[in-house]
Every structure is written in structure tokens, then in C-alpha cells.
Amino acid sequence: MMRWVALAALLAAQVQAGTLEGRLVTFTVETWDDREQPFLQARGRTVMVGQGVEFGLEPEGLTGGLDVVPVTVEIGPTRIELSYPRGIGRFYEARFNGYVLRFVTDCALFDRVAIAPEGTTMRVTEVWAEGGALYINVSGLGYGPNARLALDLEVADCPLS
Secondary structure, eight states, rough: OHHHHHHHHHHHHBTTTTTOTTOEEEEEEEESSTTTTEEOOOEEEEEEEOOSEEEOOOOOBBTTTBOOOOEEEEESSEEEEEOOOSSOOOOOSEEEEEEEEOOOOSSSEEEEEEEOOOOSSOOOOOEEETTTEEEEOTTEEEESOOEEEEEEEEEEEOOOO
């Protein structure tokens, strides 16, 4: 009987039902008209989702005249918030210019992704999920210290990989 309890506890520990907490995620910036030939693909950074800010990206140096805009990303159990602590400007226009968050998983991680109007000042209209990846397109939008984007997520019951 004790073995069954231990096995059940082990299996329960490996499944994070409906949350991003404890998951590994790689965050990067991409700019492209053709996904196979990006103008910019920034260095990805990988962290485990926990308390506080997960990413604070800084410029990396020009690549084809483009660079990373400073952004802060905080990931909660079912919410992602982006803000721009420094600088004012407009994102380069391309078919896709934005952020990709790739969570380590073997299943479709997101059942629903929605822009949270109460936490958003930007006019983001294109956000989608592909498997364990989340794409946020900010092409052509303005950014600055008052710009914020919040996403509410319905996270599937996927095992941690």
C-alpha cells in the first residue's frame, strides 16, 4: 500500500495542472516576414517559472539594423505581463515582430490565450499558441514606460518535461 501512495505522490508532483509555475521556458525576440528567414532572432534565455520577474531583456547589438527593445516579462501561474521600463519608440513593422515563449512540454500547453484588457495599454491584436509555444506580435506598435501587455491563459494539464 505504501508503494502505491509513493507512486501516486510522484506522479502528482510531475503534473502541474493548469499552471505555468515550475515549467522551463525560453524567451526570445523574433522579426520576420518569412519564418524560415528571420531578420532578427535574439539569443534565447531559459528560466524556470517562479516568483517575480522571469526576464529583463536588454539590447543585444544591431543585427541587420534591428535590436532588442528593453522589456520586462513576469510569468504567473496563468498570466503573462510585459512592460517597457526604458525608452520610447515604435516596433519595426514586419509580418511578425515580437516575442516567442517556448515552454518545455510534449503537449499542447494552452487551451486558451486572451489579452487581458484591464492590464493592457497596447493595441496587440495577434497572439497565438502552437504546441508549447506562445507567439506575441507587436509589429508596428508603440512602446514606452506606460506601455503594458497582459495575457490571461488557460493552461492544459500537461506533465512537466
